[in-house]
Amino acid sequence: MLLCGIQKMGLDEGHITLFDEVELGLEPHRITRLIKHIREDKRGQYFLTTHSPTVLRELTIDELYVVHRVGGVTQVIPAAKKGLEQHELQGKVRSSSDAFLAKKIIVCEGATEVGFLRGFDDYQVENKKDPLSYHGVALLDVIGGSKVKPIAKAFKALHYEVSALADGDADDQFSEADARVLRELEIPVFMWSDKLSLEERAFQDVPWEFVLLSLYLARDTLNYSVRDQVLNKFEGNLEKELGHWEDSPELRKAIGIAAKKSNWFKDITRGDLWFKTIKPAFEDAGFAKTDLSIQLTKLWKWVEHV
The missing domain is CATH 3.40.50 (Rossmann fold)
Incomplete structure (x- = not known):
């Protein structure tokens, strides 16, 4: 900040000044103040480069230009284009x-x-x-x-x-x-x-042992009333012990709806935990033919090849 102040004092009318990676060494509240100072200086023009979301949030679209380099060609695209x-x-x-x-x-x-x-x-x-x-x-x-x-x-x-x-x-x-x-x-x-949600699709597709492991995760780790919430969506009786539940299309459907409606996995941490719970299913040859596995495989191919 001291260096920025010294530099600003020495700027002439009509100056062009570059800040490369303006966020380096600055806490977010100092970034906010620095950008306000820069914006208020009408004597010249500033170019800022950044890899900081904090900096981006301070900018208007009139001030933002996105730089891409593809195949040796650099493009600079104004957000206010x-x-x-x-x-x-x-x-x-x-x-x-x-x-x-x-x-x-x-x-x-x-x-x-x-x-x-x-x-x-x-x-x-x-x-x-x-x-x-x-x-x-x-x-x-x-x-x-x-x-x-x-x-x-x-x-x-x-x-x-x-x-x-x-x-x-x-x-x-x-x-x-x-x-x-x-x-x-x-x-x-x-x-x-x-026309299914992620929860409904997963509970249709993963082997039954991983359905049960997901139920234990929701009940024992995430503290949901799993049996009551599934019973709410299921026409029939269910044993009190989850491990005694018998696989059926109707029960899988009810579990998927309960998971979605009761928000068992509705944040990043819980979604991550859930994947790790069912992860071994991806080694199952039968599971590889399900829609859940197929869509994720297609997505990863896009990641690798685009």
Whole structure:
């Protein structure tokens, strides 16, 4: 900060000043104040480079330019570029600042998907794959299916590589028609078949032993009233001991709905824990043919090859 003050005192009218990685060595509250000082100096022009979401959140879209280098060609895209107004980028700079610093973005409907993919990322690393970070991928929780399409379109308009992971259980939030719009913009969309949510799809697909392990996780670690919540969605009786429950399509359906409605895994930490609980299922040859496994495999191919 002292150095910045000294430099500012020596600036002439019409100066051009570059701050490379303006956030280095500064706490967030000092970054905020520094940018305000810079903005108020009308004697010249400042260029700031940054890899900090804190810096991004302080900027207006008129001040923000996104730099991409692809195939040896550098592009500088103004966030206020004509034609981008429809994407309401200012709000996204505030809410999704981390994603602006990635090369590729997976737009996730909610925190469960983000946590689940974080667990999947760890699983891939254990199997000698390069992590999402190596591929420059950010997982973006848009907090609701209705925001998947507009946010994916906004980042695509700024020339990011974008894909989307969304549930198929609520057409009023995100529908197959919405998915088609994104695919026409070359944004791959990964949705669970049969109009299911992630929870419903997973409990349809994973071997029964991992269904039971998920129930124990929800009851014993996450402290949900699992039996009562499943009974609420199930026409029939259930043993008090979870391990005595018998596999059936009807029970799997009820468990999936209960998990979704009661928010068993509805944050990043719990979504991650849940994936780690069912992770061994990915070694099962039969499970590899299920929609859950197929969609995740397709998503990872996009990560590796785009």
